[in-house]
Amino acid sequence: MVEKEFIIENEAGLHARPAAMLIKEASRFQSDILVIRGNKTGNAKSLLSILALGVFKGTRVTVRIDGSDEIAAMYKISKLIESNFSEES
Numbered sequence: 001m002v003e004k005e006f007i008i009e010n011e012a013g014l015h016a017r018p019a020a021m022l023i024k025e026a027s028r029f030q031s032d033i034l035v036i037r038g039n040k041t042g043n044a045k046s047l048l049s050i051l052a053l054g055v056f057k058g059t060r061v062t063v064r065i066d067g068s069d070e071i072a073a074m075y076k077i078s079k080l081i082e083s084n085f086s087e088e089s
Contacts, residue, residue: 001066002074006081007058014055018085023047025080031067033077044077 010018014035026033026044033044037059042049044063055061063081065073 001064002070003062003064004074004078005060005062006078007060008055008081009057010085011057013057013059014050014053014061019047019050021080021085022050022077025076026073028076029065029067029069029073031065031070031073033073034064036062036064 008014008018012018014022022035023045035042035044035050035053035055037053037055040053042053044050053061063074063077065077067073
């Protein structure tokens, strides 16, 4: 299991386009990928689950990944979040 903390800097937080980009990236991996905000946990492969977390700009979240491709998944998801969900990531 790997875990990393992020502060979401995107103006939209994890809503609409950024959430869809996260789900698209997470769905490429077999590992279980969770986004944790406080005491709420969302499945990074489910749009409703991510939107229900209510992640706005400046929110601190933890990404927890467990599975056979967890290192590759964390690398790609970290890159996406740290690029502020830019299309080039």
